[in-house]
Amino acid sequence: MKQSSQRILTTHTGSLPRPHDLHQMLEAQDRGEAVDNAIFERRVQEAVNAIVQQEASCGIDVVNDGEMSKISYSTYVKNRLTGFGGTSQRPTTAPPDVADFPEYAQRMAIRLSDYKMPACNGPISYVGIEAVQRDCANLKAALQKVDVTEAFMTAASPGVIARFLDNQYYPSHEAYLFALADAMKRLYSDLSMGSQGSRRRRK
Numbered sequence: 001m002k003q004s005s006q007r008i009l010t011t012h013t014g015s016l017p018r019p020h021d022l023h024q025m026l027e028a029q030d031r032g033e034a035v036d037n038a039i040f041e042r043r044v045q046e047a048v049n050a051i052v053q054q055e056a057s058c059g060i061d062v063v064n065d066g067e068m069s070k071i072s073y074s075t076y077v078k079n080r081l082t083g084f085g086g087t088s089q090r091p092t093t094a095p096p097d098v099a100d101f102p103e104y105a106q107r108m109a110i111r112l113s114d115y116k117m118p119a120c121n122g123p124i125s126y127v128g129i130e131a132v133q134r135d136c137a138n139l140k141a142a143l144q145k146v147d148v149t150e151a152f153m154t155a156a157s158p159g160v161i162a163r164f165l166d167n168q169y170y171p172s173h174e175a176y177l178f179a180l181a182d183a184m185k186r187l188y189s190d191l192s193m194g195s196q197g198s199r200r201r202r203k
Helices: 020-030 037-057 075-079 102-114 129-143 158-164 173-194
Strands: none
Touching (some): 037 129, 129 173, 158 173
């Protein structure tokens, strides 16, 4: 991690809004519908380039790909881990803290009713190396066009996954967490290896 004695380096949590057309493709994929892979991958690359440039133009020092290739910051793991073919139980109404924003609450309620959350219903193993490599390559390419201090790649923690995706297979929550940790540590390792060389120091 870079440090500075002259300014506070800024970053963000990782997930940023996807372009509308890309989000539609991600939702279609999530529903199991056929999506032209070449068009999808090209759109992801374009979105990563655009979001990295926007981060840099806003003065963000430590940028990332905005998770453009992922349907969400947690449920995307069903495409990179085996064992997530079930359906989690989830609320179907918007939380009360959005009541002051009725239009947003309405959109959230529609999304909650349509959006299916996967659940663990089988043994977990890591199968997402190709997707990780594509994500790293897209970010590296986008970084060649901006001048930033550093870059990072995101990945869900075992705790976040367990919080949102129900366990319907392992005998205990602890066993579920350990299985997630064992699979995700390989993903973290691939992210670390794939992102080497992606850090850029501000001139």
